[in-house]
Amino acid sequence: MNEIIVQGSRIIVDNTLQELESYLPEGKKVIIITEEQIIRHYPTPGKYPVISITGGEENKTLQTIHELTSRLLELEADRDTFLLGIGGGIVCDITGFIASIYMRGCSFGLVPTTLLAQVDAGIGGKNGVNYNGYKNILGVIRQPEFVFCAINMLSTLPRQIFLAGFSEIVKVAVLADPRLFAYLELHAEMARIQEPRILETIIYNAIKIKAAIVNQDEKEKGTRRLLNLGHTFAHAIEKNSHLSHGEAVSIGLCMISRHSCQQGLLPQEDLSRIKRLLERFALPTRTDIPEATLRETIRKDKKREGSFLYWIVPLRIGTCEIQKIKLDFPEHITLIGFMGSGKTTVGTLLATRLRQAFRDTDSVLEKQHGKSIREIFPEIGEPAFRVREKAVLEKLLASDTPSVIACGGGIILDESNRKLLKEKSIVVWLQADPADCVKRLDISSRPLLAQSHHPGETAKTIFEKRVKYYAETASLSIACETLSPTKICNLIYEKINHEL
Numbered sequence: 265m266n267e268i269i270v271q272g273s274r275i276i277v278d279n280t281l282q283e284l285e286s287y288l289p290e291g292k293k294v295i296i297i298t299e300e301q302i303i304r305h306y307p308t309p310g311k312y313p314v315i316s317i318t319g320g321e322e323n324k325t326l327q328t329i330h331e332l333t334s335r336l337l338e339l340e341a342d343r344d345t346f347l348l349g350i351g352g353g354i355v356c357d358i359t360g361f362i363a364s365i366y367m368r369g370c371s372f373g374l375v376p377t378t379l380l381a382q383v384d385a386g387i388g389g390k391n392g393v394n395y396n397g398y399k400n401i402l403g404v405i406r407q408p409e410f411v412f413c414a415i416n417m418l419s420t421l422p423r424q425i426f427l428a429g430f431s432e433i434v435k436v437a438v439l440a441d442p443r444l445f446a447y448l449e450l451h452a453e454m455a456r457i458q459e460p461r462i463l464e465t466i467i468y469n470a471i472k473i474k475a476a477i478v479n480q481d482e483k484e485k486g487t488r489r490l491l492n493l494g495h496t497f498a499h500a501i502e503k504n505s506h507l508s509h510g511e512a513v514s515i516g517l518c519m520i521s522r523h524s525c526q527q528g529l530l531p532q533e534d535l536s537r538i539k540r541l542l543e544r545f546a547l548p549t550r551t552d553i554p555e556a557t558l559r560e561t562i563r564k565d566k567k568r569e570g571s572f573l574y575w576i577v578p579l580r581i582g583t584c585e586i587q588k589i590k591l592d593f594p595e596h597i598t599l600i601g602f603m604g605s606g607k608t609t610v611g612t613l614l615a616t617r618l619r620q621a622f623r624d625t626d627s628v629l630e631k632q633h634g635k636s637i638r639e640i641f642p643e644i645g646e647p648a649f650r651v652r653e654k655a656v657l658e659k660l661l662a663s664d665t666p667s668v669i670a671c672g673g674g675i676i677l678d679e680s681n682r683k684l685l686k687e688k689s690i691v692v693w694l695q696a697d698p699a700d701c702v703k704r705l706d707i708s709s710r711p712l713l714a715q716s717h718h719p720g721e722t723a724k725t726i727f728e729k730r731v732k733y734y735a736e737t738a739s740l741s742i743a744c745e746t747l748s749p750t751k752i753c754n755l756i757y758e759k760i761n762h763e764l
Contacts, residue, residue: 377417500553602734
């Protein structure tokens with residue numbers, strides 16, 4: 265038997281339930297809250313009245329709380345009554361929630377019966393119910409008197425439910441313990457078949473990690489946010505699918521790990537190890553849910569603070585950081601600026617970092633006509649070119665798919681284009697000296713410069729006519745002269761999240 269203390273709550277990890285009754289308070293009325301399937305496997309002592317509820321996220325609601333309250337009143341429960349929740353994460357959450365509000369609070373204890381509940385839902389004092397499908401919108405943080413984790417109770421679980429719990433274990437290993445991660449890699453097969461010694465070691469160490477974090481920050485104002493690694497995506501996936509919490513966490517962990525790798529933060533090798541380990545526990549690592557759907561759900565995440573959300577990003581196995589990101593901004597980001605300022609290069613990098621599509625108005629026009637811009641422009645003339653360019657911009661900005669759009673240098677000459685850009689996107693002006701831009705250009709591919717004997721002077725004249733429109737349209741401006749494309753991309757990302 266091992267014991268860990270979390271904010272005064274005793275967490276007991278043992279092989280059996282044999283010692284459970286010694287933790288119940290003497291002289292108090294004890295009422296058990298559980299599920300019918302738990303009663304079938306583990307008959308409860310007859311001396312304790314039992315309230316049976318129906319499990320499943322769809323039943324983790326205020327209606328269940330209403331029904332529980334009626335039963336407690338029928339059983340004459342008072343503020344001195346002790347509630348004992350025996351079951352999975354749903355039972356643990358509901359027991360903690362009703363104990364926190366019934367007659368302004370009574371004592372409670374938990375016996376989590378799933379792996380997921382033993383290492384996560386039952387630990388840390390979070391209790392709550394869902395509302396309209398959104399997870400844990402109503403809840404409190406209140407610690408149980410004890411949490412009794414009996415390893416042998418896991419043997420009766422359906423295989424899929426048992427394995428789903430490993431997503432939370434892998435999560436805390438990625439978060440804070442590379443040694444636990446390596447142990448899981450070494451003993452995955454033995455853990456899957458529930459070898460007692462190995463399973464107890466894994467569960468104890470996973471709880472210890474969470475306990476250490478909760479002891480630092482019970483109310484989730486700082487360090488405890490780290491435990492949300494993978495959960496921003498996971499909650500959105502649960503809302504839009506029939507996957508369990510553990511399966512959704514597995515996908516969410518992979519999604520944020522891929523995102524971090526694409527940003528150049530998490531090494532590719534670590535991403536591969538995370539994915540492989542989750543797959544060894546038969547857990548999913550991808551979803552077919554459209555990203556636009558996930559984004560809309562994430563906007564309603566209970567962990568948001570105003571227009572911001574704290575995003576947990578793995579840097580390497582065992583180390584993560586908290587990033588504060590802005591939620592309420594338009595879906596599209598448009599890049600404007602003079603020809604040769606780097607809109608396409610920076611736009612490609614930014615789209616990758618934001619996990620959005622990249623579009624280029626010139627490329628779309630070329631695809632439509634089957635010709636290059638240097639062929640289209642003289643063939644139809646500038647007025648007709650601007651009309652077609654405008655139509656492309658309108659179509660791109662009307663899309664529901666979030667995107668980064670590199671705009672042609674002259675797109676801001678049209679007043680209605682400027683208005684549309686400002687209404688439908690965050691407009692980023694890449695400021696660059698036209699003389700420097702000319703040096704980077706293939707002059708023959710630029711119709712406005714190709715016929716000039718002095719392209720540098722021509723570029724300067726064109727720029728001077730446009731500069732006021734760039735400034736007028738831009739949501740933010742980036743001086744690009746001394747910065748690499750990667751640094752420009754990172755600066756845009758930071759400014760979008762923290763300044764706009």
